[in-house]
Amino acid sequence: MVRVAVITAVVVLIALPLTAQNLLVNPGFDEADQLDDWTCTTTYGVTSWSTEDHLESTASGSMQIDLSETSINRLVTCSQCVPVTELNSYAASAWLNWPDDADVTQDGSSRLSFGFFSDAGCTTAVEWCPIAFAHYPGNQLGAWILLPTLESVAPVGAVAARIVITTWQDLANEPVRAHIDDVDFRTTTIFRDGFESGTTNAWEP
Ligand SMILES: [Ca+2]
Numbered sequence: 001m002v003r004v005a006v007i008t009a010v011v012v013l014i015a016l017p018l019t020a021q022n023l024l025v026n027p028g029f030d031e032a033d034q035l036d037d038w039t040c041t042t043t044y045g046v047t048s049w050s051t052e053d054h055l056e057s058t059a060s061g062s063m064q065i066d067l068s069e070t071s072i073n074r075l076v077t078c079s080q081c082v083p084v085t086e087l088n089s090y091a092a093s094a095w096l097n098w099p100d101d102a103d104v105t106q107d108g109s110s111r112l113s114f115g116f117f118s119d120a121g122c123t124t125a126v127e128w129c130p131i132a133f134a135h136y137p138g139n140q141l142g143a144w145i146l147l148p149t150l151e152s153v154a155p156v157g158a159v160a161a162r163i164v165i166t167t168w169q170d171l172a173n174e175p176v177r178a179h180i181d182d183v184d185f186r187t188t189t190i191f192r193d194g195f196e197s198g199t200t201n202a203w204e205p
Contacts (some may be wrong), residue, residue, distance in 0.1 A: 004111070017109065020186040023082040024163065027183045029053075030060045038078045044068060045076035045167075054095045054144050054181035060179035062097070063165045069175040079164040081122035084154045088189040090114070092163055093149040096134050097179040100142035108176030109135045110167040112147045114185065116158035127155050135170075144181070151188060161185070 025037035033049050040047045049065035061147060073101040079193040092114050099107050115128040129152035139145050154161070163185045169176045 014184070020188070020190070023084075023185050023187075024080050024183055025082075027185075028060050028181060029062050031131075032061065035063055035078075038063070038080060040076060040078040042076045044074040047076060047078065048178055051144040052095075052099065052179050052181075058083065058135040060181075062179040065176075065178045065180065066104075067167070069105075069173045071176065073147045074169040074176075075166065077166045079162050080185075081112060081117070081120075081160055081162045083120065083184065084116065084158055084161045084189070086154050086156050086158045087194055088187045088192060089151060089153045090161060090185060091149050091151040091188050092185045093132075094147045094165060095144050095181045096139075096147055097144045097181075098136040098139055098141050099177055099179060101177060102176070104177040105171075105174035106136045106141065106167050106176055107171045107174045108167060108178065109133060110147075110178055112150065112163075112165055112183075114150065114161050114163045116152075116154050117160045117162060118157050119189070120160050122160050122162040125196075126158050127152075 029049060035047060035049055039099040041134045046066045050062050052062050054062065065076045092112060094112050096110055111131050111133050116126045118124045118126050130150055132147060132148040132150055134147055163182055167178050175200045
């Protein structure tokens with residue numbers, strides 16, 4: 001009986017897909033009152049930590065973005081710079097919620113994007129990738145939505161990528177609030193041999 005159980009366990013382990021690790025730090029905003037490792041720039045906007053969690057966990061929260069009604073050109077951009085390997089493919093996704101809150105009118109947009117850079121500090125861009133948009137009206141209030149997953153291959157010379165979430169107000173004098181949670185950026189390349197080395201050593205006959 002024990003032997004059967006061991007064999008079953010081995011089969012299950014073999015059947016599990018290989019998954020790469022999320023390269024972002026603090027992607028789920030698990031610690032209260034902190035947005036550590038995210039770099040945010042704001043134009044008449046405010047970022048804060050919220051108890052609202054994508055999975056309704058009491059042990060985690062999200063990033064809250066507030067755009068006030070009293071100014072123009074309101075915008076918040078938050079990003080992280082992480083190392084990548086050239087010619088590997090990468091995918092990015094994020095969850096967003098426009099809360100159904102009487103304090104905000106909600107007429108805003110948010111976009112997810114990422115770009116590849118030739119330096120570890122993400123200052124010299126090599127290539128920017130397609131963008132995923134969310135917009136209210138258009139999305140359901142108070143519901144978490146998954147922004148469309150973006151995928152792209154790191155070009156030759158890329159050593160880092162910057163993952164960027166930008167949220168802005170579409171109409172003046174209408175305050176906007178958004179929650180961002182469970183941002184994900186990881187390689188989708190499990191095995192790659194582009195035969196750059198001049199050998200086929202990675203392949204078995
Ligand atoms: Ca969370």
